[in-house]
């Protein structure tokens with residue numbers, strides 16, 4: 001009999017590697033504002049997760065804690081199984097795109113996007129090539145030598161996103177990155 005067992009055709013199940021683990025993390029700011037009640041969250045490699053909630057519910061607070069920019073009042077946060085405080089010796093790369101573009105106003109678009117590569121000591125020629133690839137991803141390759149003030153708010157935000165992508169991060173954290181973009185660009 002030539003019967004095919006569908007189970008033998010299925011890919012082997014690979015256990016998902018948790019990239020981010022939030023373990024009962026909570027945050028009360030020094031002024032007493034209780035920004036976040038204990039949260040548990042696990043995000044596997046390759047997952048795309050969106051946090052939804054009204055303004056002031058603690059989305060930015062949680063993101064900043066995952067990035068190690070803010071300490072939880074209690075609980076733990078792990079990135080690839082390591083406490084976020086030890087991110088500097090983690091082989092995985094993390095990028096954070098802030099809610100506002102946070103560009104250097106005196107520097108060209110290209111120099112702004114290259115900043116993380118310059119800080120990492122990537123040779124100039126390779127860095128410039130990666131900057132152009134990253135700008136192409138957000139549709140701004142023609143604006144490489146422009147200054148931020150010559151761009152609209154939405155275009156500045158796309159520069160900031162390009163800067164987040166240029167290091168080809170393993171973990172990309174974005175805080176309302178598409179708020180300033182028009183509907184068509186946002187979908188793209």
Ligand SMILES: Nc1ncnc2c1ncn2[C@@H]1O[C@H](COP(=O)(O)OP(=O)(O)O)[C@@H](O)[C@H]1O
Nearest residue numbers: 029031033035054055056057058059060061062
């Ligand atoms: N540095 C801070 N000091 C005190 N309170 C803060 C601070 N940052 C945020 N908050 C408060 O924490 C709560 C959550 O804020 P936030 O994480 O920015 O929310 P979201 O990003 O969802 O709009 C809000 O009540 C906000 O006012």
Ligand SMILES: [Mg+2]
Nearest residue numbers: 059060061175
């Ligand atoms: Mg926010």
